[in-house]
Amino acid sequence: MSLRNALVRVIEDGGAQLPADLDDHMSLIQSGILDSTALFELTLWVEDHVAPGTDLTTFDLAEEWDTIAKLLAFVERHAQRA
């Protein structure tokens, strides 16, 4: 499974209802699509699978994780650092 599809699946499994026409630049957090438990589940997944030790308090979560494209970029940056 691609990283993109894995991210989408984690978000949906967390309870978020993604629109059928979801594109990678659609706002998820600032639009309210991704909040509450789905956002929390996503943070756990990122920490467990992609970027262990990620400190959520050191960056603007609403900005840097707001779209699938931004999430992929975030993961890529952290993967390179690792």
Added chain:
Amino acid sequence: MAYQIVPYVSDLEPQIIELQTHLWSRDAARNAAYFRWKYVDNPYVDASLIQLTLCSRRVVAMRGMFGAMWEVDDPTARHFMPYADDFVVAPAHRNRGVASQVMQASVAETARRGFPFAVSLSAGPVTFVGSLATGWRSAGAYQSVWRDSAWSPPLRRRLDRLHTRAYGRLKLAFDALHPAGPFARLDRGSRHITGPLSLRRAPRAAEMAALVARLPWDGRIRHVRDADYLAWRFGNPLHDYRFLFWDDGGLQGYLVLQRYVSDRADRGCVNIVDWEASSEAIRTGLLTAALRAGRFTRLHTWTVSASEPLRILLRDQGFVAVEPAGVQARRGGLLVRRLDAANRDAPWMLGSRSLLRIAEWDLRMLYSMAG
């Protein structure tokens, strides 16, 4: 589904109490008492800062802001910084944008009243992450330390893994047999607390406030601890407190222990929520008396604002740091939110102190609804 954000009105109180069975406790009467205590009897502000989400005229989400009064630099200058808490969304309405809407509405209403900052000292992990996504910033973690009795950790770990219905029933039965919970031994042993020491179930608010006022303070940010605040604060219906006093020609020290009574909290844990003394010897005497008389299974406190001698004392008495990793490590952290958008780029300061550096705070668990 169509959602509507509305401010608190008293007609909605029964629905709030029902909604909070998902967070506060499953006991509606206890929730009603907690609501009245926290929002109606609050010494600083009424319930009007609460924001609610309605769906088909039913309350499905809440974000509270209750009154908290802080001091910094100079004890004569007081600063009102409301405390955001009690965030809950009914399970059927989660992950539909309700959480961020009600959080933003709460911030907007508090800003409209002219308050520059708000704080949150007891966000759970979901609320913590949701807060970060809506403009809150973390000032740091509380540096918890725990003291487990020698036999308990393996047993507790085993029981913690057994999240079965049978374990739940066993726990309820145990709680029913031991209504004082982890205070049972302390209460039974209170006759052995003699000399300058005494154990009480109620605060001596005026004397405690007078002691706090006469002890040195370095000007870091702390909650006001006057008699009115202390008399109100220890009335929390979700908590039970014990007060260990040291008298020698007047009150020279106190140590406040707290346990949870809600069925949604860890009822086996005891917290040291406040602790003051006019000397290190008295401070040590209070702690050792509490440990000897209480023989608590699990005792917890924060050390982020503790002096070096206090940290050493706690370590020597068997307290150890057990900070979880990752997101869990931040579940107890201090959150701050700037409300006045006009000053968005200005430093987040209260007096001469940075709100975003936890070292600039003189924090006690008492200031948090965790304590």
